[in-house]
Amino acid sequence: MLRRCVKMCMKQLFKKSSATRTIHLGLIGLMFVTALAVYAEAEMYRGYETPPYQVVRSNGEVELREYQPHLLAEVTVRGSRSSAISSGFRTLANYIFGGNIEAEKVAMTAPVAQTAAAEGTWTVNFMMPSEYSLDTLPKAKNPAIRFTEAPRERQLVIAFAGRGTDRNLARHTDKLRTHAAVEGLQIAGAPRYYFYDDPFTLPWNRRNEVAFSVQ
Numbered sequence: 688m689l690r691r692c693v694k695m696c697m698k699q700l701f702k703k704s705s706a707t708r709t710i711h712l713g714l715i716g717l718m719f720v721t722a723l724a725v726y727a728e729a730e731m732y733r734g735y736e737t738p739p740y741q742v743v744r745s746n747g748e749v750e751l752r753e754y755q756p757h758l759l760a761e762v763t764v765r766g767s768r769s770s771a772i773s774s775g776f777r778t779l780a781n782y783i784f785g786g787n788i789e790a791e792k793v794a795m796t797a798p799v800a801q802t803a804a805a806e807g808t809w810t811v812n813f814m815m816p817s818e819y820s821l822d823t824l825p826k827a828k829n830p831a832i833r834f835t836e837a838p839r840e841r842q843l844v845i846a847f848a849g850r851g852t853d854r855n856l857a858r859h860t861d862k863l864r865t866h867a868a869v870e871g872l873q874i875a876g877a878p879r880y881y882f883y884d885d886p887f888t889l890p891w892n893r894r895n896e897v898a899f900s901v902q
Contacts, residue, residue: 732883732894735797738814738837749845749866751901756839758819761812762831763804768853772801772882775811782832787825798881798896841901843867843874844881851882851895859897867899874899 730739739755762778764771776799783793796814804810814837815824821834845863849855860878867874881896 732797735795736814736816737797739817740842743841746866746870748847749843749863751872752842752844754837754840754842757817757837758815758821758824759812759835759837760815760827761810761833761835762829763808763810765808768801768809771809772799772811775801775809778829778831779811779813782825782827782829786829787827789825791825793819793825798883798894801880801882803877842879842898843872843901844896844898846894846896848893849890849895850893851880855895856880856897863897863899867901873902875902876900
């Protein structure tokens with residue numbers, strides 16, 4: 688879409704006066720800068736790479752996103768939600784900090800994701816940097832760590848600040864279900880929880896999200 692708009696602008700550009708061409712060139716440059724900013728926001732968070740997505744549409748705090756395929760490292764953990772996210776993160780962090788067969792450090796990404804699996808168990812994962820493929824990732828020492836490729840997928844996502852407590856997650860899950868019903872969107876599976884910041888980040892500066900897969 689951006690490329691088409693720029694092409695049309697360039698065709699009209701040479702029909703204008705010199706002064707008008709200068710204004711149009713400035714507008715075209717602004718379009719490029721804006722587009723790059725949008726993509727940068729979708730793929731980076733505070734210096735950490737995030738899964739690539741485009742916002743299909745936005746309604747207040749709720750976004751419909753289309754995620755592109757990306758690699759995940761994940762582990763399944765038994766326990767309460769809060770204990771599982773901590774345990775799962777420690778296992779995956781050990782892997783990327785060099786606790787792998789090649790003793791290679793892998794860049795941290797965001798967010799840390801958590802989804803209910805079977806009763807009493809949780810899947811915790813985060814994206815592997817886009818420079819890797821399944822063949823080039825360092826081999827895990829811990830057999831509990833799995834590597835999978837997340838498919839292209841649409842997700843309905845609601846973001847909120849504050850602490851990612853069970854109460855906050857449940858409240859925003861309910862809001863997301865209500866939004867999906869009003870918009871006529873069919874959501875599937877368990878809610879996914881995305882945590883973008885470390886525990887030392889002040890609550891009002893934190894980014895948390897709840898997401899559902901959209902069919």
